[in-house]
Amino acid sequence: MPRSRRTLGSRAASVAASSLVVVLLAGCGGAPEQAVPDTAPAGPTVRNCDVDVPVERPGRVVAMFHNAVEAVLALGAGDRLVGAAYLDNPLLPELAGGFHPEQDRPIYWPEEYPSREEVLRVAPDLVVSGFTGAFTREGLGTRADLAGTGMDSFLFSSYCPSADGGGQTELGAVDVSLAGVERDLTDLGRLLGAEDRAAAITGRMRSTLDDVARRLDGVTERPRVAMLNSPGQTGELRVFGSGDIATTIIEAAGGTQAFPEIDGRQRTVSTEGIVAARPDVIVVPACCGVDKGPESAAPLVERLRADPALATVPAVRDGRVYTTTFAEVSPGIRNADAVAALAGRLHPERVSGR
Incomplete structure (x- = not known):
């Protein structure tokens, strides 16, 4: 199902294009900072680190950090992955076949944060990050900033900041449990329209963890x-x-x-x-x-x-x-x-x- 916020093509792309002009002009002192909309999502949402993320299947996704990239690929959204950053290690073999940075599928930023302008150019509907550093002024901007350019965002809840824009040293009420990881994958699967895949992944994880717990009993x-x-x-x-x-x-x-x-x-x-x-x-x-x-x-x-x-x-x-x-x-x-x-x-x- 197409995202409800799209009319006459991708609204994210058009908002991103106008925002890019604003960002570039602001860099030259030619325009004020863009105001962030204060409207709540009208439809169903996922609550993620105190942000309500609309459940609207994204057509274009950017993933920041290894864990986010693998999660998006494992959930079957590799064909929608238009940008990725920071792989820490080789991808799992079963996922590597869906990752072709040599063909810009996706565009890959290996060592440094892409600039906000670079991300705006690929016009994602959803930015997924494994760590909160992506959603800071030094990174891509706060999650509210990204919302103002038409991009939704999702953050693994092990690294929820105390306030939007906070970095790794400013964490708030985080959930570092394995059940929390399973919930994050379930929520991300819902956002990507991949609930069945998410259930299969978390089911396998739970089976492995239960087996280990049984073996270690006593x-x-x-x-x-x-x-x-x-x-x-x-x-x-x-x-x-x-x-x-x-x-x-x-x-x-x-x-x-x-x-x-x-x-x-x-x-x-x-x-x-x-x-x-x-x-x-x-x-x-x-x-x-x-x-x-x-x-x-x-x-x-x-x-x-x-x-x-x-x-x-x-x-x-x-x-x-x-x-x-x-x-x-x-x-x-x-x-x-x-x-x-x-x-x-x-x-x-x-x-x-x-």
Whole structure:
């Protein structure tokens, strides 16, 4: 069904075209900032991070960040994906066939946020983001800004900001549960007109999680797990702390967070901090690029193993430093399999061979 806001073609495209002129003129001091409409959607909506998103099947979609791109593809909307940004790792093999950036299907921005003007040019009806950084003034603009140009938006609820336009350090009432991820996929499926696909995806996820929970029933020893990476060229170590989907995955896999006092994702941690935390297991998520599989984390694994300051840390001493991918530990379609894989490493006597 076409979107109700379209008349004489795509309203999103026409509003985006006029908005592009406004944006470009404003950059030269030639026009004031466009006012944002204050009208509520007339039809059914999905409530998403305190924003009511109209349930109107979009014809053109932009997805920001790996988890959003994979969700859109998995929900069968690859033919409507006109723009994508930031793949952290290779796409799942079953999804890669629907992604052709070499043919601009979709247009792909690999390393930096596209400018607001670039996104306006592809005239999406819906912008889906896996992280709130896309919906800031430094990114594409706030969700209200995008609504003013005819674009709806959807954000994974693990990263709801405290107010529209807030970044990753300004999170509000987030939901980092696996049930929350399933709800997000259900809601996104409804927005994309793909309810049956969403139900199939979440059903498989729930079956995997229930199987792992059954196998771990009665486990009393829960290893302390640290998820660490070292983005960029600085060499600093960062931890995936509490209040993040990574901790949810650790706990569902039969572990405990080694850094419960550190809140949030990718917080800087010192070597001394790792020694004090004494993790039994260290997991290193590989990032960032379409060619960065789990083996890309091997250099950091070797660095941790070779650091004499970490020699007494149980994970290093006992050879329990493993790799995964950033995509596994971001909210999305891979989370249930990530739980199963980690459970197999933490409790191989119960979960191996599932």
